[in-house]
Amino acid sequence: MIRSSSKLEQVLNQARFAVTVEIGPPKHSSATGIIKLAEVLKDYVDAANITDNQTANVRLSSIAAGVHLHQAGLEPVIQITCRDRNRIAMQSDLLGAYSLGIRNVLCLSGDHQKFGNHPQAKGVYDLDSIQLVDMVRNLRDKQVFQCGEKIKQHAPRYFIGAVANPFADPFEFRVLRLEKKINAGADFIQTQCIFDMQRFEKFMQMVRQRGLHKKVPILAGVNPLKSARAAEFMQKRVAGMIVPDEIVERIRQAADPKAAGIKLCVAQIEHLKKIEGVAGVHIMAIDWEEIVPEIVERAGIKPGNYPAW
């Protein structure tokens, strides 16, 4: 059943192995950089996520960046976090983004404001990520605002994404929470960056036991490591991550850390392709997005060259 006019939904609906990428908008008011990036990436990915002030740092808005990408021919998935807006502002932005051609939204709680460049800001968290998913679904399927008021015409019909973090705790509840998100209306799932493949395999096994992979496509998150410093940062500083020491060590010992990072990422994608229930990959190469075409080519997942899942 097609719910929206999203191209990503069509790809996933055809059971083609999907590739999405993550783009962090700039900390200034020019879109030139992301438009160039869209040109580089558009033939290699099905859609691009635009982060919403990631790690609580002020950046060009995800909706505005999404419109630039859309115009440049790269389908955007706008991220919306619960940190900065209440239900009124969120719904208003969802109407506005839809009117500008945006069809995919990814719903997240958001990194706490403490991590960013305005730690004194008041965190909003009027809704949580699951309530946000439910609200976006009701805009589409029931044509009602969160308060229950009917949307008389032109209700926005989004393809709704949610995230899952197999590396957060309590581990055994993570699959159940994913199920809560699916029940609330998530149409697709993107996961946190995977480095601990064993844990992810276990997670997917639990997903399959509950049949969740048949309800929604799950895109596995990967992150090409650019340097030993980046690996250590991921391991020690990013909330909710697990990076095994052996991976940090491998990058640290490499004569060419970038080449090692690419090789590792390609190998991870090869592995993920074989896991039942993985419908695609989500490549998070923040500040290194230009490397994505090479990774996509080498992993053999370029759109038009899809393995079935």
Place this chain on the structure above:
Amino acid sequence: MIIAKPKPVAKLVEFTEKFDKILLVGCGGCASVCAAGGEKEAAELAVALRHWRQKQGSALAVSTAIITRQCDAQYLDSIAKQVTRVDAVISLACGVGVQFLAECYAGKPVLPGLNTVLAGGAVQAGLWEERCGLCGNCMLHQTGGICPVSRCAKSIQNGPCGGSQHGKCEINPQMPCAWHLIYEKLLATNRLDLMMQYRSPKDWSKEHSVGAKPVRKKVLP
């Protein structure tokens, strides 16, 4: 109970620099219990303020008083005489006490000596923790008696979020993740069905921050 913390002495020096005579008013309620604004703290602050002014080469007359509860109008008259003799009053109560005093002695500057921080209790000697978010819509029956509004950094209703690891909150490795505690409690009491239950968006209009709301109760004459 309301938990408050003393403002830095330097801040109170700044508040009082234009005055010669001040009255420090302690509160016998929560502020005493949390060791922020009782008799002892008032006496110590008086010494500090006098000493500071002395170093500047002048004198500040500081007297002290204690009121049973500053948030209760019936106790406020007890300091009426002392108030007439000073230029300003510093209240060592929570924000409620400061306002009750300011209303009672409207002609006199009444300044806050404390920062009011949370509703909570002592978990060990000298350590107080937040336990209530004053949301006006208690959900503790669904969460194993653990409050996610005050104890989750994002006040989420369907946790834990993806930042919870090893039982701790993403914002502070010392702070337990409230939703992890809730999960363990519900697991132990065989109520995981409550974890799976979807809780719809909370009605924040019942919350403390939405204007000054009266609470009425019929009082027998």
